[in-house]
Amino acid sequence: MVQNTYSLFNLAYNAIHRHRHWSTAWRKPEPASAYDVVIIGGGGHGLATAYYLAKNHGITNVAVLEKGWLGGGNTGRNTTIVRSNYYLAANARFYELSMQLWETLSQDLNFNVMYSPRGVLNLAHTPGQLGAFASRGNAMRLNGVDAELLDREQVAQRVPQLDISDQARFPIWGGLLQPRGGIARHDAVAWGYARAADALGVDIIENCEVTSMQRENGRVTAVETTRGRIQANRVGVVVAGHAGTVAGMADLRLPLESHILQAMVTEPVKPVLNTVVTSGAAHCYVNQSDKGELVMGGDLDGYNAYARRGSPAVVQDVVSSALSLFPDFSRLRLMRTWGGTVDMSMDGSPIISKTPVDNLYLNVGWCYGGFKATPGSGWVFAHTIANDEPHPLNAAFRLDRFREGRALDENGAGPVPAAH
Numbered sequence: 001m002v003q004n005t006y007s008l009f010n011l012a013y014n015a016i017h018r019h020r021h022w023s024t025a026w027r028k029p030e031p032a033s034a035y036d037v038v039i040i041g042g043g044g045h046g047l048a049t050a051y052y053l054a055k056n057h058g059i060t061n062v063a064v065l066e067k068g069w070l071g072g073g074n075t076g077r078n079t080t081i082v083r084s085n086y087y088l089a090a091n092a093r094f095y096e097l098s099m100q101l102w103e104t105l106s107q108d109l110n111f112n113v114m115y116s117p118r119g120v121l122n123l124a125h126t127p128g129q130l131g132a133f134a135s136r137g138n139a140m141r142l143n144g145v146d147a148e149l150l151d152r153e154q155v156a157q158r159v160p161q162l163d164i165s166d167q168a169r170f171p172i173w174g175g176l177l178q179p180r181g182g183i184a185r186h187d188a189v190a191w192g193y194a195r196a197a198d199a200l201g202v203d204i205i206e207n208c209e210v211t212s213m214q215r216e217n218g219r220v221t222a223v224e225t226t227r228g229r230i231q232a233n234r235v236g237v238v239v240a241g242h243a244g245t246v247a248g249m250a251d252l253r254l255p256l257e258s259h260i261l262q263a264m265v266t267e268p269v270k271p272v273l274n275t276v277v278t279s280g281a282a283h284c285y286v287n288q289s290d291k292g293e294l295v296m297g298g299d300l301d302g303y304n305a306y307a308r309r310g311s312p313a314v315v316q317d318v319v320s321s322a323l324s325l326f327p328d329f330s331r332l333r334l335m336r337t338w339g340g341t342v343d344m345s346m347d348g349s350p351i352i353s354k355t356p357v358d359n360l361y362l363n364v365g366w367c368y369g370g371f372k373a374t375p376g377s378g379w380v381f382a383h384t385i386a387n388d389e390p391h392p393l394n395a396a397f398r399l400d401r402f403r404e405g406r407a408l409d410e411n412g413a414g415p416v417p418a419a420h
């Protein structure tokens, strides 16, 4: 198959020829009977892992097995915010690798992932919170991450739609800005990685659910799927909210819970908001998509579930909080709400790790915030699988940290107090 190149010439040629000559972006191979590496889960993280296995480590006999369609999980359901505004060094350095990869990802994949560094602003609503943000900003800078502390006037100047009056339900004292943070197009990330991995020889197999794992002498030797049995030398589990179920196939119990996280969008309007705004006190965040919709999200629904729809009470809570920050948006109609099943770890940080089962590896526990980590996660997980040892940047995210009491708990980096 000849792969499409999205050059100016090709775009013009295909536009003239009514787009009849594009080839499909990735092959649809039948599963082979055996692979060097099988990745379970065709979201952004699984696809990025396959790409970097091939590109960085020369391991191309790889299959990505996806039970539905590529990006149909949380990758295609998230609110697309990317940032590396963490306080703890282990987090800051890991997420900063992703930020650096986002900056050149479109060129690397020859696919426009629409990374838009429009800035991520955490609002401070009390002097104490502003002080904590000053400390976080200093820590970020010490770790080589960009950060700017804004006072109230600077916040008003940057985001004039915010209610900064003294009567505001959430009075604004300032904020912490990460200028390089922003958004990227979620589907494009899955498609871009799939296309690039396919070009390097990776088999991407959709509609292929892993139903069990076969083990011999403490090692996984094969996975049973809805499309037959596939032997594997190494197996990576990258299934977000279904991590507990899939790890259970190898008798592993993980310190994870599956929860619903909802998001919602308004009707599209002309550009009105050029910064991602988050508020821990208001428990919500708002940004504007390139299509013009105002995208909002907030807290978990608060109960365990695999259903990808949530309760209207949470929608009401998020919208009322967002409107108290942005009263001018009250005339907009809400168009859609949806949910995703997120894999909440017990310290809010991911697990990118070897396991007690020799050739089984985990990339799970992404909680609210794994989209931003997609490139870096794939990079270090590919390293972990290829070398059977963690990359220095995911050494702190090992599974055994829970047993040894080395939790990486960083409350408050995300849009809600408990989010990371």
Ligand SMILES: Cc1cc2nc3c(=O)[nH]c(=O)nc-3n(C[C@H](O)[C@H](O)[C@H](O)COP(=O)(O)OP(=O)(O)OC[C@H]3O[C@@H](n4cnc5c(N)ncnc54)[C@H](O)[C@@H]3O)c2cc1C
Pocket: 040, 041, 042, 043, 044, 045, 046, 065, 066, 067, 068, 069, 070, 071, 072, 073, 074, 075, 076, 077, 078, 079, 080, 081, 082, 208, 209, 210, 211, 238, 239, 240, 241, 242, 246, 261, 262, 263, 297, 338, 339, 340, 341, 342, 366, 367, 368, 369, 370, 371, 372, 373
């Ligand atoms: C509403 C919402 C908003 C969010 N907003 C943000 C945000 O703004 N910024 C941010 O950084 N993060 C955000 N996140 C989190 C982010 O979406 C996830 O952490 C990230 O997308 C996880 O990617 P993944 O590839 O690990 O998982 P997924 O994209 O869920 O991929 C896992 C795949 O595994 C497949 N699978 C499951 N079981 C099997 C099986 N047995 N066999 C084969 N395949 C299987 C699933 O079908 C799925 O496609 C949000 C999440 C939600 C739900």
